[in-house]
Amino acid sequence: MLEKINSQYKSANTLAKSQFYRSSPQEVGQVFGELFPMGLDYFHELNPAFLFRLTNAEYLNKFAAVTVRDGSAAFGSFLLKNFQIISKLKTHFFIHPSLARLVPEHLKNQFSIWHVGQNKQINISKAKRVVIVGLMSDQTLSPLSVVKDHLKILSLAPSNCEIQLFLPLRRDPFGLSWKESYAGYEVVETMKNEIPDRKITFLSYRELVEIPSWQDTYCIDLTANHLVITDSFVNHYLAARGATIEAFSGNNNNDQVYEIDLSFNHKIQFSPLPKVESIFPEMIFYKKAAATRDYAFDPVFHTLLS
Amino acid sequence: MQKIACIFSFTESNWVSCQKIVFNLHKSYQACQKVDLKNFNYPHEALPAKDILKLAEDIVKYAPDVLVVMDHKPHPIQLIQKLTSLYQGKNKPKIIFHIFGDFSLYYYQWGKLGDLLAGFKVEFLVASDRQKILIDKMLAKNSAVICPFPVDPQDFYPSQDLRTKQRKEWNLKEEDVAFIFTGRLSRQKRIKTLITSFASEFKNDPRAHLYLYGGQDIIGDPFVGITDLEGEYFRIFYSAYKALPPEIQKRIHFMGSVPNSELLQVYQGADAFMNLSVHNDEDYGMSVAEAQFVGLPIGLTNWGGLASFHHPELPEATAFIPVKIGTRSKQVSVTTVKTVFRSFLNNPLREKRNSISELANKKFNVQKVTSILEATLNKESSEFGGFTPLFAQASIANQLIGTEPMYLTSNHTINQLYRDIYSAYVRKN
Numbered sequence: 001m002l003e004k005i006n007s008q009y010k011s012a013n014t015l016a017k018s019q020f021y022r023s024s025p026q027e028v029g030q031v032f033g034e035l036f037p038m039g040l041d042y043f044h045e046l047n048p049a050f051l052f053r054l055t056n057a058e059y060l061n062k063f064a065a066v067t068v069r070d071g072s073a074a075f076g077s078f079l080l081k082n083f084q085i086i087s088k089l090k091t092h093f094f095i096h097p098s099l100a101r102l103v104p105e106h107l108k109n110q111f112s113i114w115h116v117g118q119n120k121q122i123n124i125s126k127a128k129r130v131v132i133v134g135l136m137s138d139q140t141l142s143p144l145s146v147v148k149d150h151l152k153i154l155s156l157a158p159s160n161c162e163i164q165l166f167l168p169l170r171r172d173p174f175g176l177s178w179k180e181s182y183a184g185y186e187v188v189e190t191m192k193n194e195i196p197d198r199k200i201t202f203l204s205y206r207e208l209v210e211i212p213s214w215q216d217t218y219c220i221d222l223t224a225n226h227l228v229i230t231d232s233f234v235n236h237y238l239a240a241r242g243a244t245i246e247a248f249s250g251n252n253n254n255d256q257v258y259e260i261d262l263s264f265n266h267k268i269q270f271s272p273l274p275k276v277e278s279i280f281p282e283m284i285f286y287k288k289a290a291a292t293r294d295y296a297f298d299p300v301f302h303t304l305l306s
Numbered sequence: 307m308q309k310i311a312c313i314f315s316f317t318e319s320n321w322v323s324c325q326k327i328v329f330n331l332h333k334s335y336q337a338c339q340k341v342d343l344k345n346f347n348y349p350h351e352a353l354p355a356k357d358i359l360k361l362a363e364d365i366v367k368y369a370p371d372v373l374v375v376m377d378h379k380p381h382p383i384q385l386i387q388k389l390t391s392l393y394q395g396k397n398k399p400k401i402i403f404h405i406f407g408d409f410s411l412y413y414y415q416w417g418k419l420g421d422l423l424a425g426f427k428v429e430f431l432v433a434s435d436r437q438k439i440l441i442d443k444m445l446a447k448n449s450a451v452i453c454p455f456p457v458d459p460q461d462f463y464p465s466q467d468l469r470t471k472q473r474k475e476w477n478l479k480e481e482d483v484a485f486i487f488t489g490r491l492s493r494q495k496r497i498k499t500l501i502t503s504f505a506s507e508f509k510n511d512p513r514a515h516l517y518l519y520g521g522q523d524i525i526g527d528p529f530v531g532i533t534d535l536e537g538e539y540f541r542i543f544y545s546a547y548k549a550l551p552p553e554i555q556k557r558i559h560f561m562g563s564v565p566n567s568e569l570l571q572v573y574q575g576a577d578a579f580m581n582l583s584v585h586n587d588e589d590y591g592m593s594v595a596e597a598q599f600v601g602l603p604i605g606l607t608n609w610g611g612l613a614s615f616h617h618p619e620l621p622e623a624t625a626f627i628p629v630k631i632g633t634r635s636k637q638v639s640v641t642t643v644k645t646v647f648r649s650f651l652n653n654p655l656r657e658k659r660n661s662i663s664e665l666a667n668k669k670f671n672v673q674k675v676t677s678i679l680e681a682t683l684n685k686e687s688s689e690f691g692g693f694t695p696l697f698a699q700a701s702i703a704n705q706l707i708g709t710e711p712m713y714l715t716s717n718h719t720i721n722q723l724y725r726d727i728y729s730a731y732v733r734k735n
Binding site for chain 1 (some may be wrong): 537548
């Protein structure tokens with residue numbers, strides 16, 4: 001693992017800037033569009049990228065390591081399509097811990113995990129501003145009951161703190177057909193119930209990126225069910241400008257073997273793959289039973305992953 | 307009595323220096339003699355056409371002698387479009403445009419606006435002499451007026467008490483010398499060069515400290531084909547910093563962004579201000595002006611509007627670092643950066659802080675700018691005479707930006723168009 005890290009770090013070869021990254025099947029274009037701006041590219045030397053934006057896994061051989069940003073649907077689909085190729089690749093994969101159970105036993109030595117940590121985090125009760133971010137689609141959000149529980153934390157925010165929402169409405173990224181979703185309205189209604197009589201401000205993406213400093217801000221990310229995405233651009237963007245990101249851990253990850261500062265305010269840490277039982281055999285079994293062109297778009301496959 | 311319609315967004319720009327610029331420009335207009343000012347809100351957020359029409363009607367109803375477009379955004383084209391139709395067949399007011407560094411991002415809009423200005427008397431006010439050279443290259447018949455962005459001496463002034471307080475906060479001894487940079491930690495501000503030059507020059511000089519105030523950005527250098535991903539330039543300068551010996555790292559302090567109100571005290575604690583910007587929009591340098599008002603000597607790239615911060619009466623107060631437009635990028639003389647660092651370490655001109663502040667006041671304070679504005683308001687201005695072929699060329703290149711970088715040849719070297727425009731920002735030898 002360390003050898004791969006050093007090799008990748010030295011080259012800083014960036015899949016997201018390479019010619020192999022953009023050429024994508026039509027579905028991927030749709031997914032990418034629906035993930036904007038959470039799916040925007042960012043940089044560190046260990047090569048953060050979405051595997052679903054590659055058409056040919058063999059291209060990965062040009063990179064000693066890749067930090068995987070996909071959620072479980074696209075990552076599971078990638079494994080099912082490429083598990084025979086992966087063992088022949090020289091690439092090491094860093095994945096979100098929630099994806100560890102998808103990795104086949106025989107490939108575990110090619111996988112490690114990443115965490116994002118912050119040295120200094122503020123408690124929501126000390127925040128001068130709370131920003132709630134998330135893509136409003138059913139697949140991207142957790143079930144409404146989970147979102148409701150999550151948003152109870154708002155009652156701890158100081159009464160004079162500003163509440164801002166960045167909640168762009170999106171279609172389900174892995175939905176096969178378009179359907180109406182009330183997710184956005186339901187989430188806002190939940191918030192209004194949780195903090196009645198509080199002024200809330202909606203931000204567009206442009207307004208979000210024009211705010212130069214996010215110091216003293218507590219950020220709640222509702223896109224945390226990990227089906228669609230495990231590594232959001234917006235969280236990195238806000239953290240780099242001073243925000244505390246609820247989804248990032250404090251500085252308490254002790255088993256990391258390597259870390260990279262992503263800003264003055266947050267860092268990514270790399271650790272060995274935890275010992276978890278793999279569900280890959282069930283995934284293979286499902287593959288044999290149900291022929292689907294891309295499992296990322298298969299709602300039954302999604303259920304298997306949850 | 308002249309009636310002046312001041313047009314700007316009542317909500318502040320997110321570009322920190324522009325917030326101060328508009329505020330202070332407005333103060334300068336308020337101090338003008340024999341004027342009646344009325345403010346009109348042209349908000350940053352996109353307005354529906356009916357609201358823009360209403361704003362234009364309100365302006366026309368006020369019957370101003372002069373319209374002043376004071377802010378850098380939104381671009382005035384939509385408003386001017388409505389105004390020109392309302393002024394058809396009527397006496398037209400003079401229009402004063404305050405041009406900001408982002409002029410070069412909006413060639414297309416300025417071109418369209420130019421088509422609407424026939425019959426209007428206009429003035430283009432720019433903040434520095436090099437910006438005047440650049441803008442004059444774009445104007446066929448008119449000539450830009452230099453009007454610096456003002457600093458209010460109530461906001462920035464030398465203070466020994468604040469200096470003592472800040473030095474205590476920084477835990478510095480009297481003999482320590484603090485260099486300061488304030489602004490975005492941006493590729494075009496050459497932060498990595500600033501850090502590595504400091505480290506190389508002062509590796510054995512524990513008296514030297516470098517304080518950097520500001521947050522990271524992702525602006526890159528798109529005009530010469532360099533686009534940065536989020537975090538990319540941070541990794542470049544921070545890796546360079548982490549590669550330094552710990553003893554030197556301890557003397558380089560990343561302080562993050564601070565509210566503008568804290569900058570007065572921060573500048574007091576410093577001994578010299580450094581700015582290696584080669585930014586394409588560097589038409590002026592608000593932070594440089596403020597640091598000079600506090601009395602700091604300045605080390606600056608000889609690029610764009612930064613060249614204005616020179617005082618012949620006290621030449622040692624400003625040390626310029628040569629810049630040249632190279633084959634692929636703008637090149638800063640690292641040797642001179644180190645020389646400037648060394649010279650201010652040896653002599654930070656502490657006894658001359660009041661003199662530096664006075665000279666900056668004479669050149670850039672609200673009162674000085676008021677006198678320039680009064681002269682501009684009272685002068686017989688010319689009608690707009692169109693833009694030049696160079697402007698047209700830049701505008702076409704700007705519109706093709708999606709298919710090819712604006713200022714690169716097919717070999718990825720800097721093209722002639724860039725040199726034709728930005729030679730204005732470089733010192734002529």
